Amino acid sequence: MDLSNLNEKDMALGCKYCIKGEKLVLYITGLCEESCYYCPLSEKRKKKDVIFANEKQINSIEEAVEEARLCGSKGVGITGGNPLLRIERTVEYLKALKEEFGSDFHAHLYTTPKFVSEKNLKLLKDAGLDEIRLHSSKLFNDFENFDKLDFLEKLKLCKNYIKDVGVEIPGIPNFEKEILDLAFEIDKIGVKFLNINELEYSETNYQSLIDRGFSEKDDTTSRISGSFETAKYIIDNFKGKLIIHFCPSSLKDSVQMKNRLINRARNVAKPYEEITEEGLLLKGTINFKDLKDVSEVLEVLKENDVEFELLNDRLLLNPEILEDLIDHLKENNFDFKFSAYISEYYPTSDKLEVERIPLVTKKPNLKLKKK
Ligand code: SF4
Structure with missing residues (x-):
């Protein structure tokens, strides 16, 4: 497959x-x-025994099911850490999600070969796992001791129990030959796919990547130089049945995250809130200094069939309607005191506010997305 004319987006298969x-x-x-x-x-x-459903730390299966429902999830990717170190928990959550959303709710799981055993695979199969992805950490950490035969045996074992079996690794620069050899070997035993993720730095791995001579690709992303080219080399030079996917960090960061936010925002938005193109929520808030003034404003809103929510001295409503309301209050010389602003916040469980625009001083530039 010649990728010379393809951009990174095209390679994101x-x-x-x-x-x-x-x-x-x-x-x-x-x-x-x-x-x-x-x-x-x-x-x-x-290295902490904690559970997260998307960005939310959770403690129960019910919370995982709720998060899947709010995000309109059609499947689950079980990851860690190593999920097989908590096999009972993994199986419980997997079974519950499958029971709740049906057998078409696609489930894949990432793990290393170490705890891949007949017993664990049988448990995963019975819980409904559709796909397993093995990561050969020794390939890059300790190549001298990378036991390729054992890795291939574990992949074969997976094939006896799980419908789709693949390998998922980071695209480590200067490991083209090793990755390509591995691609040919896993193709021979009928592994379905090889996923190559673009190498990225984070707060925790930055120093160890720099110490090993890796460098940042640019100033605006966390991509590591050479990772894209490594994946491209493998795809260009591999000949066989194995499907090779490249997952650029831009896809993970912007497209997947944005789409997940939009899905969640659609499910949690109040009737008066707006969803931005980035999947954030916008709401207008007006705070009254004196609660007795609220009734006058409520009358105006009710007369105009406006959706709103009243929380003590705070009235929450659509941001554009809030602007109109303020104009109306000013035109009619209402003499009570209030403050008003528009909030932009994440539709996630922590409702992180990213911007607050005071209304009287500044007109916001709303980039609204139709619900
Ligand atoms: S990258 Fe390595 S250390 Fe980190 S979770 Fe995966 S296998 Fe474990």
């Missing part, structure tokens, strides 16, 4: 649910037996 942001990312534990120098996990997750 990855999972359609991931691209649309329709997969719940279930981070089942931060525990992991490996210590990969490129591991990007954050301090609050790495």
Whole structure:
């Protein structure tokens, strides 16, 4: 396959649910037996036995189901850490999600070969796992001791139990030959796909990547130089049946995340809120200094069939209607005191506010997305 005319977006042939942001990312534990120098996990997750559903830390299956529902998820990617270090938990969550959303709710799981066993695979199969992706951490961490035969045997074992079996690795620059050899070997035993993720730096792996001679690709992203070219080399030089996917960091950061936010925003937006093109929510807020003034404003809103919510001395409503309301109040010389602003915030469970625009002083430039 000649990729010379393709851009990075064209090479992103990855999972359609991931691209649309329709997969719940279930981070089942931060525990992991490996210590990969490129591991990007954050301090609050790495080596900690914590569970996250997308960005939300959770403690129960019910919360995972709720997050999947709010994001309109069509499947789940179970990750970590190593999920097989918490096999019982993994199976419980997987079974519950399959029971709740049906057998078409596609489930894949990332793991390393170490705990791949007949017993664990049988448990995963019975819980409904559709796809397993193995990561050969020793390939890049400790190549001298990378036991290729064992890795291939574990992949073969996976094929006896799980419908789709693949390998997922970072595109480490200067490992073209090793990755290409691995691609030919796994193709011979009928592995379905090889996913190559663009190498990125994070707060936790930055220093160890720099110490090993890697460098940043540009000032605006967290991409590592040479990773894209490594993936391109593999795709250009591989001949066989194996499907090779390249997942650029821009796809993960912007497209998948944005789509997931938009999906979640659609499900959690109040009737008066607007969804931006980036999947954030906009709402207008007016605070009254004196509660007795509220009734006059409510009358105006009710007369005009306007959706709103009243929380003590705060009235929440559509941001554009709030601007009209303020104009109306000014024109009619209402003499009570109030403050008003528009909030832009994430539709995630923490409702992180990213911007607050005081209304009387500044007109916001609203880039609204129709619901
Ligand atoms: S196997 Fe994955 S989670 Fe474990 S240390 Fe390596 S990159 Fe991190």
